[in-house]
Amino acid sequence: QLQRSDARRKLVVTDGVFSMDGDVAPLSDYVAACEDNDAWLMVDDAHGLGVLDDQGRGSVVAQGVNERVPVLMGTLGKGLGTAGAFVAGSHALIETLIQFARTYIYTTAMPAAVASATLVSLSKAREEHWRREKLVVLIQRFRAGAAQLGFTLMDSATPIQPLLIGADQQAMALSQQLREQGFLITAIRPPTVPDGQARLRVTLSAAHEESDVDALLAALEKVGCLTSDVGR
Ligand SMILES: Cc1ncc(COP(=O)(O)O)c(C=O)c1O
Incomplete structure (x- = not known):
């Protein structure tokens, strides 16, 4: 499908751990297909974060492709037990989202208490x-x-x-x-x-x-x- 596409920009989006089946996406294959076809890969790791990898860093680290996934998003309301979400990527990507993503710009920021609780969850996920x-x-x-x-x-x-x-x-x-x-x-x-x-x-x-x-x-x-x- 990627080879057949003549789109100027291509973005492939997948869950890291599929939310309804519990199985894990073959991220190396997806990364290779995206790299071969000038596409970006975005991984939604809502269900991998905290659970996979020996420090809970999720599917992309567990499968050794973290340096090759241009867009990683995760939610904080599953394994980390708080609420909210994040997008991780290049400086240019993050700056673009901050400047242009309306759903981000026009919504109330995460409460400091939730951010603080998430930091505690993160250290527990990493160490425990x-x-x-x-x-x-x-x-x-x-x-x-x-x-x-x-x-x-x-x-x-x-x-x-x-x-x-x-x-x-x-x-x-x-x-x-x-x-x-x-x-x-x-x-x-x-x-x-x-x-x-x-x-x-x-x-x-x-x-x-x-x-x-x-x-x-x-x-x-x-x-x-x-x-x-x-x-x-
Ligand atoms: C794969 C995946 N991404 C995102 C979400 C949304 O998470 P939240 O409810 O924290 O917005 C869910 C949750 O239900 C999910 O299963």
Whole structure:
């Protein structure tokens, strides 16, 4: 598609970690394709930041392409637990956004308290490796347990662990049954995901304990039994 394009400026935009599947974009391939075709790559790493790389610097550092991604954006409201977002790039890019991006110019600046809290989150993300190590343990525990129950997992090694259900109604019913048991697991339906691929979007955090994962698996076993052929 890039080769066929005769656009004067080309920008390829991708998530680093895909928000509905939890899988990771093959950034080296994208970088190479962009470099070969005079295009820019922009990575939205909302779900990689804090989680991937040994200091939580996200997908672009984890995949060793940070010097070759011209536009990196991240949100602060996911792994970092505050709110807001940033764009990182060349001085010329950032200066251009400051001068010309109307949505930035005409909005109230981030409150100092949020910026300060984000700085604390950043140092925790950088230094407290146990959080990522704990997440990996929780993810593996959840995946092993859900697979054993017969649920269909997706190809994800990140804290986004969708369980593929299929029909919208069934995903909604399961989400409701889980809520009644104290678990907030949203059902994701089309158009957010393709038709027939409704899912339960399980999102794990370092604040969870192994006992939480076990309790969720027990609840899934219970609701799975109430609903026929769930994810099988
Ligand atoms: C990939 C991605 N980018 C950006 C956002 C937006 O983040 P925020 O709600 O902090 O604006 C989301 C969130 O929901 C997301 O999944």
